[in-house]
Amino acid sequence: xxxxxxxxxxxxxxxxxxxxxxxxxxxxxxxxxxxxxxxxxxxxxxxxxxxxxxxxxxxxxxxxxxxxxxxxxxxxxxxxxxxxxxxxxxxxxxxxxxxxxxxxxxxxxxxxxxxxxxxxxxxxxxxxxxxxxxxxxxxxxxxxxxxxxxxxxxxxxxxxxxxxxxxxxxxxxxxxxxxxxxxxxxxxxxxxxxxxxxxxxxxxxxxxxxxxxxxxxxxxxxxxxxxxxxxxxxxxxxxxxxxxxxxxxxxxxxxxxxxxxxxxxxxxxxxxxxxx
Amino acid sequence: xxxxxxxxxxxxxxxxxxxxxxxxxxxxxxxxxxxxxxxxxxxxxxxxxxxxxxxxxxxxxxxxxxxxxxxxxxxxxxxxxxxxxxxxxxxxxxxxxxxxxxxxxxxxxxxxxxxxxxxxxxxxxxxxxxxxxxxxxxxxxxxxxxxxxxxxxxxxxxxxxxxxxxxxxxxxxxxxxxxxxxxxxxxxxxxxxxxxxxxxxxxxxxxxxxxxxxxxxxxxxxxxxxxxxxxxxxxxxxxxxxxxxxxxxxxxxxxxxxxxxxxxxxxxxxxxxxxxxxxxxx
Numbered sequence: 001x002x003x004x005x006x007x008x009x010x011x012x013x014x015x016x017x018x019x020x021x022x023x024x025x026x027x028x029x030x031x032x033x034x035x036x037x038x039x040x041x042x043x044x045x046x047x048x049x050x051x052x053x054x055x056x057x058x059x060x061x062x063x064x065x066x067x068x069x070x071x072x073x074x075x076x077x078x079x080x081x082x083x084x085x086x087x088x089x090x091x092x093x094x095x096x097x098x099x100x101x102x103x104x105x106x107x108x109x110x111x112x113x114x115x116x117x118x119x120x121x122x123x124x125x126x127x128x129x130x131x132x133x134x135x136x137x138x139x140x141x142x143x144x145x146x147x148x149x150x151x152x153x154x155x156x157x158x159x160x161x162x163x164x165x166x167x168x169x170x171x172x173x174x175x176x177x178x179x180x181x182x183x184x185x186x187x188x189x190x191x192x193x194x195x196x197x198x199x200x201x202x203x204x205x206x207x208x209x210x211x212x213x214x215x216x217x218x219x220x221x222x223x224x225x226x227x228x229x230x231x232x233x234x235x236x237x238x239x240x241x242x243x244x245x246x247x248x249x250x251x252x253x254x255x256x257x258x259x260x261x262x263x264x265x266x267x268x269x270x271x272x273x274x275x276x
Numbered sequence: 277x278x279x280x281x282x283x284x285x286x287x288x289x290x291x292x293x294x295x296x297x298x299x300x301x302x303x304x305x306x307x308x309x310x311x312x313x314x315x316x317x318x319x320x321x322x323x324x325x326x327x328x329x330x331x332x333x334x335x336x337x338x339x340x341x342x343x344x345x346x347x348x349x350x351x352x353x354x355x356x357x358x359x360x361x362x363x364x365x366x367x368x369x370x371x372x373x374x375x376x377x378x379x380x381x382x383x384x385x386x387x388x389x390x391x392x393x394x395x396x397x398x399x400x401x402x403x404x405x406x407x408x409x410x411x412x413x414x415x416x417x418x419x420x421x422x423x424x425x426x427x428x429x430x431x432x433x434x435x436x437x438x439x440x441x442x443x444x445x446x447x448x449x450x451x452x453x454x455x456x457x458x459x460x461x462x463x464x465x466x467x468x469x470x471x472x473x474x475x476x477x478x479x480x481x482x483x484x485x486x487x488x489x490x491x492x493x494x495x496x497x498x499x500x501x502x503x504x505x506x507x508x509x510x511x512x513x514x515x516x517x518x519x520x521x522x523x524x525x526x527x528x529x530x531x532x533x534x535x536x537x538x539x540x541x542x543x544x545x546x547x548x549x550x551x552x553x554x555x556x557x558x
Contacts, residue, residue: 014557051378053558073382084371089290101279102379144375 003028004076004183005050010059012045012207019045021207022059027152030181033108033173034188034198038275042207043187044082047154049187051079064151075103080146082156082187085137088130092116092140095129096147105148116144118176120169134161142173152183159193171197195267205275220265226250227259234263280376280386284393288359294397301405304347309412312340316417337419338508342527344409345507348402349431349500356398357438357458363390363443366451368558377558384550387443391546395439399432406431423506430503433538434496438462440542444549447556465494469501472528491530495538496534502530 005027012020020042028035035043048054050061052069066072086095096112105111116122119139129137138161145153159167167190174197175182188194194201195215203211203218211218223236224243230252238246240262247257265273288294319336364387367373376386406428414420421427441461445454472487474480491498504527 048558051374053374053377055555055557071380071382074378077378079375079378081371081374084375085373086375087287098279098283099375099379102376102381104380106542143374200434 003276004060005063006187007046007050007061009060010046010049010061012042012049012054013057018207020049020056020059023207023209024071025209027181027183027201029151030178031200032178032184032186032198034186034194034201035204036188036191036201036271037204038193041204043204046204047079047156047185047187049079049247050154062261074079076151077146078150078153078157080141080145080153080155080158082160084141084168086129086140086144089128091126091128092121092132092143093125095140095144095259099144099147101150103150107148111147116140118146118173119143120166135163135166138162139166139169142170144180145166149180149182151181152185153177154185154187156187157189159190160184167193191268191271196249201267202272203271211270211274215267218270220270222263225261226257227261229256261266280371280381280389281392284390285396287390288393288397293358297351297401301401304351305405305408306433308340308344308347308409309416312336312413312416315340316419332527333419334508334511335418337413338511339415341409341413341419341421341507342504344413345406345427345431345500345504348405348409349434351405352398352402352431352435353438353462353496354459355401355522356394356435357442357455357462359394360439360442361446361455361458363387363394363449364446364553364556365449365454366446371449374558387550387553388546390439391443394443395436398435398439402432402435403428406443409494418500421507422510427503427506430499430506434499436546437496437499437538437542440545440549444545444552447549447552453542461494462496465490465497466500468494469497491534492537495541498530498534499538501528502535505529 003026005025007023007025010020010023013020015236023042023046024035024044035046037043045054049056050063050068051221052074055069061068063073064076066076082163090098093112093116096115099105100107100111107114111124113125116125119142121136121139121143122141124132124136127136129140130138138158142158145155159170173192174184174186178197178199186194186198199214200219201211201213201215202209221239223234224238224240224246226233226235226246235242236245243260243262247260283306315336316333319332347433362370377383410421410424411430424548438458442454442458445458449457468487468490471483475483475487491501507527522549
């Protein structure tokens with residue numbers, strides 16, 4: 001699959017602070033890539049450079065083959081900022097109509113209605129932003145990002161203001177987007193959310209990618225636990241491939257084996273290990 | 277471009293502040309009508325024996341219209357500052373700007389559109405209030421300025437220059453700092469204009485040179501004084517002398533070079549704002 005977003009050697013310095021120190025990433029077509037990292041790791045800066053909101057100090061980013069920040073690149077992306085607001089006097093429909101005009105979308109009223117339904121706001125078309133809860137505004141922000149069906153979405157903390165039901169809606173929405181072939185770069189603090197929906201995860205710390213891979217790859221094997229008559233026995237250095245040999249040896253030694261479990265670390269454990 | 281201009285226009289007129297401006301302006305016009313009526317009535321007795329060449333209607337009309345122009349410029353400048361003080365940094369800090377900037381409209385278009393929206397509202401406001409005061413002055417005393425349309429246009433242009441300064445300031449400063457700074461620049465410009473008048477009254481070349489330099493630095497004052505001058509452009513003799521000593525400084529012909537410079541100044545301030553905005557991290 002051709003990459004929709006490519007960053008090479010990306011660096012950003014804000015005076016004395018090195019926000020990014022040489023980041024390389026690729027987001028393939030229809031892929032859902034999660035960005036994890038502690039506060040100040042450089043995740044939002046990375047997303048903002050891809051959107052053209054922030055200029056890189058060094059390196060390059062291309063969005064759909066065009067340099068980040070160019071009109072062609074901006075035409076290809078939808079963006080939900082971590083901190084955003086729409087004018088309080090606008091209705092949800094007006095917000096989406098404005099963004100339709102800005103993107104040149106010809107979807108009209110049916111696109112606006114469809115997007116509001118997709119984010120779980122079917123009855124909020126004429127509701128003013130000022131009368132919406134934070135969660136509703138967050139959903140409207142998501143709908144706004146999807147105006148014009150861009151091939152890549154850059155979502156910066158899209159579930160930060162949502163309740164568990166709202167997060168579920170977003171998860172389902174992300175899966176729907178993947179099925180449509182839309183690429184998503186998802187910046188989130190919620191490891192469980194990233195673990196559930198992302199195909200690929202990048203863990204960023206101090207402006208560098210410190211771990212990358214699929215959620216399965218990042219969950220490391222942490223030994224084998226065997227349940228015997230004497231209780232659970234842990235073999236910390238053993239791997240899945242060692243299980244048949246271990247069982248044979250235990251049985252040969254006269255032990256009764258009742259169960260075997262390959263122990264894997266969670267994404268959270270991996271995350272804490274690499275960022276600490 | 278049209279979408280963002282309309283957005284800017286709606287953003288300008290939908291604020292609660294704009295409703296307050298309308299109410300206060302109506303109050304100002306009512307007070308102006310009352311005061312102007314009284315001014316014309318009370319100045320009829322000004323002309324004594326041997327002063328028949330002094331038309332009290334011209335004196336009262338020009339002075340109150342000059343006052344109205346000062347008030348209109350002030351209100352228009354305050355309005356234009358409030359409409360533009362947060363366009364870049366303020367809106368970016370509030371998170372209003374980012375969803376728009378990432379769209380394929382370009383930062384230059386976005387800034388120009390917001391400027392067009394704010395300047396259009398402020399200039400329109402100034403024109404409406406100016407022509408309202410001209411109408412009230414005619415109703416109260418039957419006096420009309422020697423030039424009716426061009427002073428209003430110059431007054432509106434002065435407010436547009438102030439809007440451009442505030443817009444450029446919004447790229448660099450937080451809304452409060454920008455608002456205070458721009459209004460101080462505006463007040464400073466008017467003050468130096470008055471200083472020039474004092475310089476002419478006491479024949480101080482140095483004060484006149486300072487004021488002349490300030491005209492180039494703050495062309496909104498040059499436009500305002502030229503607009504004042506046009507009110508009584510054809511008035512001569514003792515009446516002209518009295519009006520020149522009027523309470524709002526005087527009127528002074530700016531000349532073509534300064535009018536052209538005002539347009540160039542607007543472009544330069546706009547170009548500086550665009551250049552700074554295009555490289556600003558949001």
